[in-house]
């Protein structure tokens with residue numbers, strides 16, 4: 001697939017659709033503590049700091065390294081991939097998968113990533129979704145309030161033998 005030019009890629013970023021509707025990772029953390037910890041430890045949480053100091057106010061760089069800095073969110077926050085949370089982050093909405101999606105929760109996929117992981121970004125190889133999504137694994141937990149079944153965050157499931 002031919003990757004889109006930067007301008008189109010940026011238009012795909014969910015956050016640009018409703019910057020005023022962002023709640024920030026700290027709000028998600030309250031109910032998704034292990035997803036938050038895994039994210040905190042990931043490159044996305046540090047994407048602003050990854051920029052050389054002189055570029056941390058450069059909009060061309062912030063577009064991917066901290067698209068919602070204006071809303072006080074450093075790095076690539078939860079909502080860059082899951083959609084602005086203002087309307088879905090309420091507990092009663094989150095418990096209703098259909099309603100949550102109706103008010104903005106998005107199901108991130110390869111397209112979400114490719115908006116920033118373009119062929120112009122510094123990487124030694126083309127973006128491989130299946131491999132990269134495992135490197136940011138943070139799902140699989142039950143949110144606070146839901147019955148706890150799974151243990152920790154980031155660790156990919158070990159192969160059964």
Ligand code: HEC
Pocket residue numbers: 023024025027028029030031032078079082084085086088089090091094095097141142143144145146
């Ligand atoms: C008030 C508690 C609460 C807050 C705040 C919250 N969530 Fe949730 N979330 C839940 C509950 C409860 C569920 C449903 C049970 C589960 O799957 O763990 C859920 C489910 C989800 C799911 C899975 C939905 C599905 O149907 O597959 C995602 C993704 C998610 N939340 C992301 C977020 C993000 C991103 C934020 C912050 C913008 C957030 N949540 C804030 C409680 C919350």
Ligand code: HEC
Pocket residue numbers: 006009050051052055058060061062063064065115116117118121122123124
């Ligand atoms: C189109 C999105 C995009 C834009 C615009 C962008 N970057 Fe990046 N940048 C990325 C991605 C994605 C990575 C991670 C690539 C990888 O490791 O696979 C990255 C990685 C980096 C890294 C390496 C960080 C590390 O931890 O090794 C530096 C440094 C960097 N970018 C600087 C910049 C600067 C400076 C600008 C502005 C002139 C900029 N970037 C603009 C997406 C972007």
Ligand code: HEC
Pocket residue numbers: 025028029032035036037039040044076077078079080081082108109133136138139140141
């Ligand atoms: C770079 C994009 C990205 C960021 C940033 C991100 N997520 Fe996710 N999230 C995903 C993807 C992709 C999946 C689905 C993973 C899979 O298919 O294995 C997911 C899955 C989840 C799930 C599990 C849904 C389920 O069905 O089990 C929850 C909960 C969640 N994310 C919450 C968060 C929270 C909270 C944050 C911030 C602290 C966050 N995410 C940051 C992309 C992201």
Ligand code: HEC
Pocket residue numbers: 013043044046047048050063064065067076080081108109110112113114115116117129132133134135136
């Ligand atoms: C808003 C822009 C943006 C989106 C969307 C995004 N990323 Fe990133 N990603 C970045 C930037 C910028 C970096 C570099 C951060 C750093 O080096 O500190 C990065 C780094 C990474 C890294 C660590 C470097 C590497 O390649 O091993 C992984 C893994 C990653 N992203 C996976 C994903 C996945 C999977 C998705 C989609 C579910 C995604 N990203 C969506 C901007 C983004």
